Amino acid sequence: MTETQARPTGVAPRLVGTSVPRKEDLALLTGTARFVDDIRLPGMVHARILRSDVAHARVRTVDTAPALEVPGVLDAMAGAELVGKVKPWGDLMQDLLVGDHFPFATDKVLYQGQELAAVVAETPHQAWDGCEAVRVELEELPAVVDPEEALSPTAPLIQEQILYEFGEGNVFDRYKVRVGDFAAAEAEAAVVVRQRFATNKQAGAALEPHGCVADYDSFTGVLTLYSSTQSIYMVRDVLADVLQIPRTKVRVLVPAVGAGFGSKAQIFAHEVIASLFSMRLGRPVKLMLPRADVFRAGTTRNAQVHYAELAMAADGTITGYRDYIVHNTGAMSVWGNQVVHIGTNVGMLPYAIPNVHVDSDIVHTTTAPGGPLRGFGIPQAIWVKEQLVDMAARELGLDPLAVRERNVIDPAEFPYRTPMGHVIDSTSIKRCLQTCADAIGWDAPRAPYEGKGLAVSMKYTSARHPSLDTDLSAVRLRLETDGTVTIYSSDVSHGQGHATMLAQIVADGLGVGIEKVSLAPPDSMTAPFGLGTYASRGAAVLGTACRLATQRLRDKVLAIAAHVLEVAPEDLDTGNDRVFVKGLPDTGIYLEIIAATAAYRTHQLPPGFEPTLEAVATYDTPTEREAPDGRGNLSVTYSGAAHAAHVRVDPDTGRITVLDYAMAHDTGTVINPLIVEGQHHGGFAMGLGMVLSEDYVYDEQGRLLNASFKDYLAVTATDVPELSKTVEIPAPSTMIPGGQKGAGESGTGPVPAAIGNAVFDATGIRFTTLPITPQRMLVALREKERRGVETLRYPDDMPDFRGPRQHTDWPSPVASDADLDLDFDWEDD
């Protein structure tokens, strides 16, 4: 796993590849890390948002005047007064002509939890009193919770203000893939398996709620926003645009962040509201979201309905995949439509499927906004495709392991381009598959009610998003005058351990002790422009920028040392905080001296050397834009993941226990195995929640029934089995200079499918909907016993199932191939 490289004796061993304990941990473990809610600025006041309790309604009145009478209340606002003064947003990432987001609902409420008004007061409780005093009249409209109902011509229209490309209706966007010829593959296949699958709406459930402190300086006109976010520049740029002020007048700073998982990867209304209040009052304003608000108004994993088909030849070769995906993006969503693009494109891996035909209708419902969440559509795609693989293997009487061994990418030569367009620069996925299957004893007989399941995936390492043609990160380094190094980056670390990972890269590259390297907090006034932390991009994209900046800084250091020592730079090396002549590591000049020289004794510098020691580097991945047929190499490299699950089902309670779980990953060159293993374990836990317990439960009026950690069944430590079988089989990336690949999300993708397949193996029940709760499990078992059948689909074979049970009854895509006909009217269809 460690890059082996000859190095001079006496030089500290390389840190990249070693489990350096995280620099972040001491503060986190001792409770001294400072989060947004720990910020207390002089004169700070507190805001609270009044949110709609109904899901879909016409706004008749929002009268904030009574709130102003409440003791302690300083100001209040609602939507109407802001129209024409602040700019809607949402267009940047969605390719919309105009934004669909606004700080408050103005004429319509689109989901429960949408902002109606806000109040700012001396204390949080007075602000709450003020919210209670706001007079609201809403005229409730029918809710649309089910994404397939949203497609019906008779469904209530949700977004009335926006004219979409596809005419009136709840279709927000469409997506399609046309690779090869699925119809031909279907005709020639030995078997075509078909199944409808529905995935769940999972919460980000970051422990730290969303929140911010806005601090407007009325003298300089600079608005400083401290926020719990994953991306300072996306927040800054959108916020400045919304407020119509120059970007130089908005400064976004991020203290410690208690995770995001994708749920903090955009700007939110509360950040705009706090800013507006601070600008109006000239005082710092804190706005922390209560947990229920985070559930209702944060972003969630997009729920999807798939009508999926997989064609397989008699020898087990996968020859085609067809899918119609109804993608629920909630009432509005900044990133939501992107999830189906990338989730599908990358979700076809780790197979090189020659014929792929996918249509997707991306619809609005009156539910919480959908968006990115650990895996960005891939866990959904893998849940569907990997179960179809098992179904096809069983129909052909083949071993699911053997079928996967036959199909996973294992080319004779790299780079290898798949029919879908991915350029695979390296992979060990086949060995990962065999290793994890062996680890749980795939071939051993199963006890009653026990079963084993496999799933494989490949996760992108960052991505060029179809509607955002960029994939860059940047690092600036400064060798300080005492020989310490400061790293500036705008890619917020919210659990990824950037302070450690980047310091390892710098320490190795510059020969400086890791204790001398620090990461500055993300600050848009000082950090170089970067996109933020999401999409498993930290180690590979930000890490590469850091590596480049380190090389540039090293070159400068060597130039000074060469001048002082009167040798050629090529004859010098670095290590132990020194620059020395190669082979003489115990001599040389301390970096401290060189740095001080560059700043304070500039006449000693080489002629023409520009003083001070800073270096900046930006890395934009050499990725492709998505082609109209869905093809494209959207990601610079891909991390393989093969998972094997061994489960037991309690036939009396329906509880599913994961007895054993093996994960074999290819994360390329691992910078810090401790961090990467932690990411895999956390990724597994989120996958476990997705498959066994987590979901947004709505009633028919669109009210969320489980908006608290008491009722929302997020996974906890005791639910996670011993994950002692987590191994890396590295195939270093050849695209990324250091060989690393993304780590943060590969642990999630295969989990639902591996466990779903294991549950089928244990019980003969194929779950086609998520999550597989004990309730569903037991009711399905009883139904199976009642019927005396060998296998059963849940819920498709249940007596009260209302959806299409057979392939012949499946709906066709609303979009189909008629996309380009702008007059297309589906009412006549």
Next chain:
Amino acid sequence: MRPFTWLTPETTEEAVALLRAHGEGARVIAGGQTLLLAMKERLVGPSHLVSLARITDLAGITTEPDGALVVGAATTYAALTRAELPGWQRRLSEVAGDLADRPVRNRGTIGGALCAADPRFDMPAFAVGVDAELRISGAAGERALPAHEFLVDAGRTALGQDEILTAVVLPPLPTWDVVVFEKFRHRVFDAAIASAVCALRREDHGVPASLRITVAGATPTPTVVLVDAAADGAAAAESAVAAVRLDSSDEATRYRRELVHTLVRRVVDRAHAQQGSV
């Protein structure tokens, strides 16, 4: 939360007087593990909180001459877990040690759980299951009620506004030979979806003389199921399912019915299989 006045009486009489003096706006607070959560969300907003923390008589466990175990209402789960109790009464410690999480057990009390009367909590099920008696102090004096009469409906008890639950009295050891408790919950700290208690008394030669089965979680208050003392798990489970009358055919109800069946079968079979006073 809304502002409130914090009162710390040192005797039960004083506490009762405070409840009376401040009327509807006054609430008893024991561990606060139910009440504070509701106050935080502004679901309730008492003007006065009468804390039981300083009333020393209300916390702790004593044994009456007849062997009845008197558990102060303000005894925390943590204290119950540490107590060394004889025979089947030990089940109280085990139940207290296997609910919620450590911070909640350090504060939450047996009396608070009974007064909260949440059908999914463990102590109401256990108290009805072993036929405990609840002691109450009020302005009108003292009274006692069997646990199943104390629990009136989900979230509702027989307590008057100015009454305080002072103790939970477990019957003397000879009342039961074996007590078994089982529950089903999603996560380790979640309240139970369903729970069941089996209390079994045998005659001298070991023949079952009395079998008390209690089912909770699935119904608004714990349900005592009448069965023949010799009933085995399967038979008792059938009776229990009939008794809880979960007739609706929706999936959640069907599931509760199944759980009641499973849990009752398990507690009864386990009870019959155990010997001595356990």
